[in-house]
Amino acid sequence: MxxxxxxxxxxxxxxxxxxxxxxxxxxxxxxxxxxxxxxxxxxxxxxxxxxxxxxxxxxxxxxxxxxxxxxxxxxxxxxxxxxxxxxxxxxxxxxxxxxxxxxxxxxxxxxxxxxxxxxxxLVAFGLTEANAGSDAAGIQCTAVEDGDYWVLNGTKQWITSGGEAEIYTIIAMTDRNKGARGATAFIVEKGDEGFSFGKKEKKMGLRASSTRELVFNDCRIPKDRILGRRGQGFIIAMRTLDLARPGIGAIGVGLAQAALDESVKYARQRVQFGQPIISFQAIQHMLADMATSIEAARALVYAVARTIDAGEKNFSKLSAMAKLFPTDVAMKVTTDAVQILGGYGYMQDYPVEKMMRDAKILQIYEGTNQIQRNVIGQALNKEYAKEG
Amino acid sequence: MKIAVCIKQVPDASTVRFDKEKGTLVREGVESVINPFDYNAIEAGLALKDQVGGEVSVLTMGPPQAQDAIREAISLGVDNGIVVSDRAFAGADTLATTYTLAKAINKLGAFDLVICGKQAVDGDTAQVGPGLAVRLGIPCVTCVDDLEVLEDGRKLRLKRMCEQGYDIVEVELPALITVLASLNIPRVPSLKGKMRAKKADIPMLSAEDIGAETSKVGLAGSPTQVATTTVPTFDAKREMLEGEPEEQVDALIGKLKEAGIL
Known part of the structure; x- marks a missing residue:
C-alpha cells in the first residue's frame, strides 16, 4: 500500500x-x-x-x-x-x-x-449548560466565595464521562455582571458535598460514551480548588478547546479511514451485473474522493499538531481548521460508505451505519463546525486588518 | 516470587500456506509470532508479579530472530529474557528441547515457578512442559485454568482441566505449570514497555554457555524422527434412515453390527 x-x-x-x-x-x-x-x-x-x-x-x-x-x-x-x-x-x-x-x-x-x-x-470537562452551548458566555452556573470555600450552584449539561470520571474541571460565573470575564474555573471531585449527577442521555451515536448532567447544589469546595485566577475561566476554556481540537480532527480522520477500509473491502467483494462493484466508475470515483479527502485531512491535522508542538502561541485559527475539515470529511465519507454498501450498509450487521451515526457528533461537539468557521473568519478579519 | 516463562516462536497461522504436493508448511515469507498459549503463560507470570511481587524472566530456544519474541514479552512487562541459540540445537525433538531448556534454566539460577503454555501450535505435542519438570525435578501441573496463591506464595491452588471435568490441586513451590487460554486475557503492551524492549540487551546463550553436551541437543539428541507428514482424509459417510422410530432403530443396530461396532 x-x-x-x-x-x-x-x-x-x-x-x-x-x-x-x-x-x-x-x-x-x-x-x-x-x-x-x-x-x-x-x-x-x-x-x-x-x-x-x-x-x-x-x-x-x-x-x-x-x-x-x-x-x-x-x-x-x-x-x-x-x-x-x-x-x-x-x-x-x-x-x-x-x-x-x-x-x-x-x-x-x-x-x-x-x-x-x-x-x-478519568477527568471530565464541564462547560456546556442548557442555555450555554456555542454561547459559552451565557453560563448560569455560579460560584460564590464563603470563607475558606467556594460554593457552586447550577447544572452542567451533556458532560462526557459524567458520573464515571473522578475529577471535574468546571467553568462557573463568579462575577455575572462582567460577562465572559466573570467566569472562573474550578476543580471539583466526585464525592464533594453537594455534587451529584443528573440524567444520563440517550444518544443517536457515541452511545458507549457516558453523557450526563452535573448538578451542583450548594456544592462546597476548598478555596485552593480554583484554577488560574478569578475571571480567567473563559480564557481557560478557550485555550483548552484550542488545544483539544486537532485531536477531534484526528478522530475524524481515523473514523473516515475505517469507513473507507470497509467500503473498499466491500466493493471488491460485492458482485452485481456480473462483476465486483469496484469495477464501476461510479463506485471508483466515490472511493477516490473519499481516500483523497481523508489524506488531505490527515496532512492538515498533523501539520497543525506539529505547529502547536513547535511552540506557536497563536493557533486558534489553525486548530479550528484542524477540527473543521476532518470532521466534515468524516461525515461525508461515512455517509458515502453507507451508500456504497447499499442496503447492507443500512443494516446493523455491518459497521458503517454506526460509523455514520457516530460521525455526526464530530461536527457538533467541542464547538460546532459553524463556530469553527466563525473562529477562522474572525481571525482572518483580524490578520488582514493588521496588514492594513 | 521468581518466575521463568518458557515461550516459543511459531509460524503465524494467519499467513501459513501449505505445499500440497509435499504435504509440508511453506516457511518462506511466513511471519513468526509468539505461540498463542505462551501469551497466557506470560500473562500468568505478570499477574502473579502484580499480586505478590518478584521478577518474571522469559526464555526461548530458537534462531537469533527469536529475540523478537523476547522483545515482545518485555514490551508486555516481563523483566528480562534470554534466547538459547546454537546451530547444534537445530532439529530438536521434545526430549532434546527439554534437556536444553533445563540446562538454560539451571544456568539462570533458582526459580519458584516455571510457566509454559499448554502446547505450541506448530508441533502440538504438549510434552515440553511436563518433560522440563522431570528434568528440573519439580512437580508439574498441566492445563491450568485457574490459579490462587496460598501461604504467601509458598503454595499454589490450581484448577486443572481434565477430559471429564477438573481437579483442584495444591502444589508447593518450586513447581512447573502449563496454562490454558481460558486462564486469563493477555494484556496489551505498554508504551514504556515497548521503549524498554527496543533498548533491551537480550543475551544469546550457546550450548557451551549453558554447559550442554552436544550429543544430547538438536538432531543428535533427538530419538524422534518424522518419517512422513500427510494430510488426513475424511471418508466418513452419511446415511439417512427412514420409517417409524422402531424400524429406524432396527436398521441402525443392523448397520452397526455390519460395521463390526456392535
Missing part, C-alpha cells in the same frame, strides 16, 4: 502500532455490543491505562511521557478506527486534564496529574 511519509519518529511509530493493536484486539470485537447496550467501556479504559496511553500528553515530572499534540493525535486517530465512543471517552479525559496542565499550580498538578497519567482517574 503506498502511503504518505509523514516522517514519524520511532516513538511515534510505536504509538501508532500500539494503538492499532488495541483497536484490533480490544475495541473492534466489542464495539457493536458496547453501542447496543450503551455500556461505558471500562475494560478498554483499563487496557489504555495499562498501555500508558493516559500518560501520553502529561509531562514526565507528573508521571507522564511528555508527548505533545502530535502524539495525542496519532493515538486517537488509530483508536477512532475502532470506535469513536471509546476514543471520545479517552480523549475527554485529556480535555478535562488540560485546564489543570495549562493553568494549575504545581500543588494542583502534583495532586491530580499522576493519577490521571496512570489512568487511575
Amino acid at each position: 503506498s502511503k504518505v511519509n509523514y516522517f514519524l519518529t520511532e516513538e511515534q511509530e510505536m504509538i501508532v502500532d500500539l494503538t492499532r493493536q488495541i483497536t484490533e484486539e480490544k475495541i473492534i470485537p466489542v464495539r457493536a455490543e458496547l453501542d447496543r447496550n450503551e455500556e461505558f467501556p471500562w475494560d478498554i479504559m483499563k487496557d489504555l491505562a495499562q498501555a500508558d496511553l493516559f500518560a501520553l500528553y502529561i509531562p514526565e515530572e507528573y508521571g507522564g511521557l511528555g508527548g505533545g499534540t502530535m502524539e495525542n493525535c496519532l493515538a486517537v486517530e488509530q483508536l477512532a478506527r475502532g470506535c469513536i465512543a471509546v476514543t471520545t471517552t479517552f480523549a475527554a479525559s485529556a480535555l478535562g486534564g488540560y485546564p489543570i496542565l495549562l493553568f494549575g499550580t504545581d500543588e494542583q498538578k502534583q495532586k491530580y496529574l499522576p493519577d490521571v497519567a496512570a489512568g487511575k482517574k
Whole structure:
C-alpha cells in the first residue's frame, strides 16, 4: 500500500502500532455490543491505562511521557478506527486534564496529574449548560466565595464521562455582571458535598460514551480548588478547546479511514451485473474522493499538531481548521460508505451505519463546525486588518 | 516470587500456506509470532508479579530472530529474557528441547515457578512442559485454568482441566505449570514497555554457555524422527434412515453390527 511519509519518529511509530493493536484486539470485537447496550467501556479504559496511553500528553515530572499534540493525535486517530465512543471517552479525559496542565499550580498538578497519567482517574470537562452551548458566555452556573470555600450552584449539561470520571474541571460565573470575564474555573471531585449527577442521555451515536448532567447544589469546595485566577475561566476554556481540537480532527480522520477500509473491502467483494462493484466508475470515483479527502485531512491535522508542538502561541485559527475539515470529511465519507454498501450498509450487521451515526457528533461537539468557521473568519478579519 | 516463562516462536497461522504436493508448511515469507498459549503463560507470570511481587524472566530456544519474541514479552512487562541459540540445537525433538531448556534454566539460577503454555501450535505435542519438570525435578501441573496463591506464595491452588471435568490441586513451590487460554486475557503492551524492549540487551546463550553436551541437543539428541507428514482424509459417510422410530432403530443396530461396532 503506498502511503504518505509523514516522517514519524520511532516513538511515534510505536504509538501508532500500539494503538492499532488495541483497536484490533480490544475495541473492534466489542464495539457493536458496547453501542447496543450503551455500556461505558471500562475494560478498554483499563487496557489504555495499562498501555500508558493516559500518560501520553502529561509531562514526565507528573508521571507522564511528555508527548505533545502530535502524539495525542496519532493515538486517537488509530483508536477512532475502532470506535469513536471509546476514543471520545479517552480523549475527554485529556480535555478535562488540560485546564489543570495549562493553568494549575504545581500543588494542583502534583495532586491530580499522576493519577490521571496512570489512568487511575478519568477527568471530565464541564462547560456546556442548557442555555450555554456555542454561547459559552451565557453560563448560569455560579460560584460564590464563603470563607475558606467556594460554593457552586447550577447544572452542567451533556458532560462526557459524567458520573464515571473522578475529577471535574468546571467553568462557573463568579462575577455575572462582567460577562465572559466573570467566569472562573474550578476543580471539583466526585464525592464533594453537594455534587451529584443528573440524567444520563440517550444518544443517536457515541452511545458507549457516558453523557450526563452535573448538578451542583450548594456544592462546597476548598478555596485552593480554583484554577488560574478569578475571571480567567473563559480564557481557560478557550485555550483548552484550542488545544483539544486537532485531536477531534484526528478522530475524524481515523473514523473516515475505517469507513473507507470497509467500503473498499466491500466493493471488491460485492458482485452485481456480473462483476465486483469496484469495477464501476461510479463506485471508483466515490472511493477516490473519499481516500483523497481523508489524506488531505490527515496532512492538515498533523501539520497543525506539529505547529502547536513547535511552540506557536497563536493557533486558534489553525486548530479550528484542524477540527473543521476532518470532521466534515468524516461525515461525508461515512455517509458515502453507507451508500456504497447499499442496503447492507443500512443494516446493523455491518459497521458503517454506526460509523455514520457516530460521525455526526464530530461536527457538533467541542464547538460546532459553524463556530469553527466563525473562529477562522474572525481571525482572518483580524490578520488582514493588521496588514492594513 | 521468581518466575521463568518458557515461550516459543511459531509460524503465524494467519499467513501459513501449505505445499500440497509435499504435504509440508511453506516457511518462506511466513511471519513468526509468539505461540498463542505462551501469551497466557506470560500473562500468568505478570499477574502473579502484580499480586505478590518478584521478577518474571522469559526464555526461548530458537534462531537469533527469536529475540523478537523476547522483545515482545518485555514490551508486555516481563523483566528480562534470554534466547538459547546454537546451530547444534537445530532439529530438536521434545526430549532434546527439554534437556536444553533445563540446562538454560539451571544456568539462570533458582526459580519458584516455571510457566509454559499448554502446547505450541506448530508441533502440538504438549510434552515440553511436563518433560522440563522431570528434568528440573519439580512437580508439574498441566492445563491450568485457574490459579490462587496460598501461604504467601509458598503454595499454589490450581484448577486443572481434565477430559471429564477438573481437579483442584495444591502444589508447593518450586513447581512447573502449563496454562490454558481460558486462564486469563493477555494484556496489551505498554508504551514504556515497548521503549524498554527496543533498548533491551537480550543475551544469546550457546550450548557451551549453558554447559550442554552436544550429543544430547538438536538432531543428535533427538530419538524422534518424522518419517512422513500427510494430510488426513475424511471418508466418513452419511446415511439417512427412514420409517417409524422402531424400524429406524432396527436398521441402525443392523448397520452397526455390519460395521463390526456392535
